[in-house]
Amino acid sequence: MTDKTGALRTRTEETPTTWQCLTCHFEVVDRMLPRKCPRCGASRVKFVEVGAQAENEA
Ligand SMILES: [Zn+2]
Incomplete structure (x- = not known):
């Protein structure tokens, strides 16, 4: 599902991220x-990013 080439600059806005609540382990898939x-x-300080891709980020 990587047919959106050329959108690397807006990657953080276009790509949904899975966040997990450390309190109840509920997972939320959202861009933000x-x-x-x-x-x-x-509160959102209890959320951590799940399954972070090992991408080459500066
Ligand atoms: Zn929770």
Whole structure:
């Protein structure tokens, strides 16, 4: 599903990221870090990025 070549500059905005709540382990797939957990209501500081690709980022 990588037919969107040439959009590397907007990668962080175009590519959904999986965030996991450390409190209840609920996973949210969104482009932006959730403001709070929809399940337990934990603030977004409780979210970590899941399955981060080993891409060459500066
Ligand atoms: Zn939660």
